[in-house]
Amino acid sequence: MKIARFSRIGFILAAAGSAVGLGNIWKFPYIAGEYGGGAFVLVYLLTVLLIGFSIMIAEMLIGYLGRRDTVTSFEELAPKSKGLWKFGGFQAMAGLLIMTFYSVVIGWIFNYIITSLSTLPATVEQAEQTFGSMLHTDIGTQLFYHTVAFIWITYVVNKGIKGGIEKMNLVLMPMLMVILGGMFLYAMSLDTFSKALDFMFMPHWEKINANAFVVAVGHAFFTLSLGMGAIMTYSASLEKNSNLVKNAFWVVFLDTLIAIVAGLMLFTFLYQYGSGPAKGPGLVFISLPAAFYEMGILGNIFAVLFFIALAFAGLTSSVSLVEPMVQYFIDRFGWSRLKASISMGLFFYLIGIIALLSNIDGFKDSLTWGDKNFFDWVDFFTAAVMLPLGGLVMAVFVGFVLPEEQVSSVMKSQLTWAYPLWRFSLRYITPVAMVLVILSLVGVLS
Numbered sequence: 001m002k003i004a005r006f007s008r009i010g011f012i013l014a015a016a017g018s019a020v021g022l023g024n025i026w027k028f029p030y031i032a033g034e035y036g037g038g039a040f041v042l043v044y045l046l047t048v049l050l051i052g053f054s055i056m057i058a059e060m061l062i063g064y065l066g067r068r069d070t071v072t073s074f075e076e077l078a079p080k081s082k083g084l085w086k087f088g089g090f091q092a093m094a095g096l097l098i099m100t101f102y103s104v105v106i107g108w109i110f111n112y113i114i115t116s117l118s119t120l121p122a123t124v125e126q127a128e129q130t131f132g133s134m135l136h137t138d139i140g141t142q143l144f145y146h147t148v149a150f151i152w153i154t155y156v157v158n159k160g161i162k163g164g165i166e167k168m169n170l171v172l173m174p175m176l177m178v179i180l181g182g183m184f185l186y187a188m189s190l191d192t193f194s195k196a197l198d199f200m201f202m203p204h205w206e207k208i209n210a211n212a213f214v215v216a217v218g219h220a221f222f223t224l225s226l227g228m229g230a231i232m233t234y235s236a237s238l239e240k241n242s243n244l245v246k247n248a249f250w251v252v253f254l255d256t257l258i259a260i261v262a263g264l265m266l267f268t269f270l271y272q273y274g275s276g277p278a279k280g281p282g283l284v285f286i287s288l289p290a291a292f293y294e295m296g297i298l299g300n301i302f303a304v305l306f307f308i309a310l311a312f313a314g315l316t317s318s319v320s321l322v323e324p325m326v327q328y329f330i331d332r333f334g335w336s337r338l339k340a341s342i343s344m345g346l347f348f349y350l351i352g353i354i355a356l357l358s359n360i361d362g363f364k365d366s367l368t369w370g371d372k373n374f375f376d377w378v379d380f381f382t383a384a385v386m387l388p389l390g391g392l393v394m395a396v397f398v399g400f401v402l403p404e405e406q407v408s409s410v411m412k413s414q415l416t417w418a419y420p421l422w423r424f425s426l427r428y429i430t431p432v433a434m435v436l437v438i439l440s441l442v443g444v445l446s
């Protein structure tokens, strides 16, 4: 089968596009806030380096050696005597599940781009009200923008790795960086910038507990797009002799840089114009618009640009969430790209409607089980269970299952002195951390 190959810069931007998503700009700042800023950021940086970076290389290696879709790569690489490992490709499913709510959230962002053009909420209470009424009562608006997201994503995936995914990332990623960079420079000129710096980097160790540690590991995973075949599927389209370590470094570096830049910028604005950082998940949809309001017309411009950047981050992640299953159906069942893209698109679109309805008054009750509605269950099940499980499988697969010669023949020359460290991390540090994350997040430890 012939696959269109990424250019080097195309691969790095596409993989970074996958990694830089709602996780960086929406989630990272608010969990950093919740777990006390500085100390949490340090723990997070350490996990990115020790665990995230090694798994990123391992995932790239499986794709690069397998050269096929995620499911087939596992099947072909698994040694005959270790038959069960060929099911490692189950993780490709996670992306479509994540997409069911991710697309709905991108829809909210589209809606905020349009509404921020004319009005911003004058107070946090008003912002809360606006967000709440969209979320709980407004089916029409949410459905409309969810549909726009579905069409956009399906269109790009249908154009393929080169003409769709690479092309979109080559345009949107630089634009995202320019928007965030520009807003960051403005934030640097405000007096509260130093407060934001303090908040992000001054460690308050007393706020760090086992839970913060687990959240840091879990987030490192989600934000780097690991454990669901996205990076693996992209890596199957790498040129031969690509340097996986350098590629992985760039992706991890850009992802981390953008999370920190976004965090510093948001906290500066919230200190300067709003009510300070600790505002929970509503940070970008509630506290931030109210802070932008205080800036007058400049606030509208910033709000629109900010939500555009957030939409770009979400869209470039989305295509990587859909592509693994699209590749699978093309590769294994001989489907045309059009048929595969539309089918996978409809899958997340239709189930996404259930996720959307599960926030709506009147539907909510029949779509809630235990303490979570459908939307939150999918989020929880994928992030807390599937991604870490995918990570565990990959670490053990590369660390123990693949013949050592096969791994070292590619990695030894690229990692040089760090090769034994990488292997050690995959065999011992990462698996233990993954098991802890899964256990604690599903509540066994708590």
Ligand code: PHE
Pocket: 018, 019, 020, 021, 022, 023, 024, 222, 223, 224, 225, 226, 228, 230, 317, 318, 320, 321
């Ligand atoms: N990394 C993306 C984010 O930070 C989410 C994502 C997870 C994308 C897994 C692809 C795969 O939002």
